[in-house]
Every structure is written in C-alpha cells, then in structure tokens.
Amino acid sequence: MRIQLVLVLAFSTTSVFAQVPQNNLAQAAQQAAQQAAQAAQQATQAAQAAADRARADAELAQLRAQLDAERAQANAQRSPMQTPLILGTAAPVFSIKAGVYRIPITVKLKSSTRGAVIYYTTDGWTPTTASIRYTGPISIDSTTTLQAIAIGPYSARSLVASAVYRLPSSSTGAVAEQAVPVVPDSTGKFLIARDTAVSLVFSGDISSKKCDVGDKLPLVLARDIAFGDVVVAKKGMPAEAIVTEADGAHPGGMPGIISFEVRSLSVDGTAIRLRGSATREGQAKLPNAAALIPVVGGAIIFRHGKDAEIKQGTEFTAFVDENVSLPPLK
Numbered sequence: 001m002r003i004q005l006v007l008v009l010a011f012s013t014t015s016v017f018a019q020v021p022q023n024n025l026a027q028a029a030q031q032a033a034q035q036a037a038q039a040a041q042q043a044t045q046a047a048q049a050a051a052d053r054a055r056a057d058a059e060l061a062q063l064r065a066q067l068d069a070e071r072a073q074a075n076a077q078r079s080p081m082q083t084p085l086i087l088g089t090a091a092p093v094f095s096i097k098a099g100v101y102r103i104p105i106t107v108k109l110k111s112s113t114r115g116a117v118i119y120y121t122t123d124g125w126t127p128t129t130a131s132i133r134y135t136g137p138i139s140i141d142s143t144t145t146l147q148a149i150a151i152g153p154y155s156a157r158s159l160v161a162s163a164v165y166r167l168p169s170s171s172t173g174a175v176a177e178q179a180v181p182v183v184p185d186s187t188g189k190f191l192i193a194r195d196t197a198v199s200l201v202f203s204g205d206i207s208s209k210k211c212d213v214g215d216k217l218p219l220v221l222a223r224d225i226a227f228g229d230v231v232v233a234k235k236g237m238p239a240e241a242i243v244t245e246a247d248g249a250h251p252g253g254m255p256g257i258i259s260f261e262v263r264s265l266s267v268d269g270t271a272i273r274l275r276g277s278a279t280r281e282g283q284a285k286l287p288n289a290a291a292l293i294p295v296v297g298g299a300i301i302f303r304h305g306k307d308a309e310i311k312q313g314t315e316f317t318a319f320v321d322e323n324v325s326l327p328p329l330k
Contacts, residue, residue, distance in 0.1 A: 208256030
C-alpha cells in the first residue's frame with residue numbers, strides 16, 4: 001500500500017513538471033503572435049503615411065506646375081509696355097497705352113492677381129504702399145508719367161508698370177513761381193502755415209550704387225519764398241534729407257532702389273520742420289527679373305538691373321510740419 005502511494009505521488013509530480021514547459025511555450029507563442037500583429041499594424045500605418053506624403057507631394061507639384069503655366073500664359077499675353085509677374089503678383093495693366101493724345105484721357109488699372117491692391121504715382125516717383133491707392137479710373141489732362149505697383153495678398157509686390165502720356169495742354173517746360181501762402185503777422189514776421197507745400201530741388205546727381213542708409217542728399221529750396229518783394233527764404237537754401245533705404249542693382253536683373261525722407265529746411269539758422277518721403281527704383285532687366293530667379297548655367301545670371309538715379313534738377317515737394325514765423329531776409 002505504501003509502495004503504491006509513493007508511485008502515485010511520483011507520477012503526479014512528474015506530470016505537473018511536464019506541463020510547465022508546455023504552458024511556457026504556449027504563452028511565448030501567443031506573445032510572438034501579438035508582437036507580429038503589432039509589427040504588421042505598424043508597417044501598415046507607415047506604408048499609409050508614406051502613401052499620404054507621396055500623394056500630398058504630387059498634389060503640391062501639380063499646383064506649382066499649374067501656377068507656372070498661368071504665369072507663363074499671363075506673360076505671353078502682355079504687351080511690351082507691361083511688366084511681367086514677380087513672385088506670383090501680376091504687375092498692373094493700363095487700359096490705355098502710353099503715347100500722345102489730343103484730348104484728356106481716363107486710364108483704368110488692373111492686376112490679374114486676385115485680391116491685389118494697386119498703388120500709383122503721377123509725380124515721377126516710384127509708387128510704394130504710402131502712395132495713392134487705386135480706387136477708380138485716373139483722369140489725365142496734361143503730360144503725366146503714370147507708375148503703379150500691385151501688392152498680392154500672399155506674395156511680394158510686383159515690378160513697377162509705367163507709361164508716359166503726353167497731351168498738348170501740358171507745360172512747355174517753364175518753371176512756375178512757387179505759390180507759398182506767406183502771411184505777415186503783428187510782430188513784423190511772416191507766417192508759413194502747417195501743411196504748406198514747399199518745392200525743393202536736387203543740386204547733384206544721386207545713384208543707388210553710391211548711396212548708403214543715413215547719407216545726406218543734396219536738396220535745396222527750388223525758388224524764393226516771398227511776400228511780394230519781401231523774401232523770407234532764398235532759393236538755394238539747404239534742406240536736410242536722409243537716405244532711409246539704398247540698394248544697388250543685383251545679378252538676375254534686380255533694379256537698384258533709393259528711398260529718402262526730408263526733415264527740415266534751414267533759413268538763416270532757423271530750421272523749418274518739413275515732412276515728405278519718396279522712392280526711386282531703377283529698371284529691371286527682363287526676362288529673368290520677372291521671376292527673380294536667375295538662369296543658372298548661363299551668362300544671364302550676371303545681368304544686372306539698372307541702378308536707381310535721381311538727376312540734378314529733379315524737384316520734390318515737401319510740406320511744412322508746423323507753423324513757423326520768419327523775419328524778412330536782410
């Protein structure tokens with residue numbers, strides 16, 4: 001009886017220990033199967049992500065190709081007087097070509113860039129965002145240089161579009177006398193009111209190639225300021241004008257630029273505070289300047305635009321910034 005019990009116990013113990021490896025193997029197999037399933041799922045997710053990226057890249061490439069095609073088509077439809085696209089913004093198009101006209105004309109401006117805002121000038125200075133914003137047709141009844149730029153909602157400004165309209169009613173070139181409302185006061189001095197226009201003139205040539213920010217410009221009073229025969233400010237008196245932006249022409253057809261602001265006019269030791277600013281930009285050298293991307297591998301990469309130039313004798317109108325009283329010059 002004792003022998004049988006021992007044999008039974010021995011057999012039971014052996015059976016238990018024999019089942020342990022089998023359970024471990026089953027558990028290991030189950031874990032391996034789970035890991036394989038996870039790896040397969042991760043591989044599927046990675047493949048899906050790669051496919052999504054490839055599809056997004058293909059769509060982006062298609063959009064870029066479509067934009068390039070639209071730019072090329074727009075440039076092909078432009079006349080020589082119109083400036084091509086720059087960084088996605090189409091330069092303004094003038095409804096009437098430059099030329100000589102016998103009667104006053106009305107010019108409309110338009111940019112093919114959706115949402116673009118147009119700014120223009122008629123005084124010979126390069127338009128900026130501080131210039132007149134185009135809101136409707138422009139009436140021209142005398143010889144005028146019309147210049148305009150377009151600012152796209154998501155891109156840089158266009159190149160400058162320009163046209164000269166000549167009409168027989170324009171000035172023959174004679175310089176008109178300066179009309180400055182000078183008023184005598186009770187102290188024997190003469191009052192020049194705030195916002196009075198004052199004509200200045202450049203006494204030397206300026207080039208963006210030789211200008212730096214902070215340089216002073218040779219700007220002087222264009223004509224006497226007088227009350228009848230009484231002169232309170234004499235022609236040639238110096239004005240303080242400072243360069244605020246200057247950059248020479250660059251390879252790839254980029255033009256030079258000069259921006260400046262006028263601060264004061266010196267009249268026998270008295271500084272009349274003035275305000276006024278302007279920009280002059282050179283001419284871009286097409287075609288590569290249209291996209292601001294030089295053609296690599298060819299000599300065209302070395303082509304420069306023209307430097308901005310302000311010639312001696314160029315006039316600029318500034319405005320008196322505050323009331324000032326001046327005594328008669330002796």
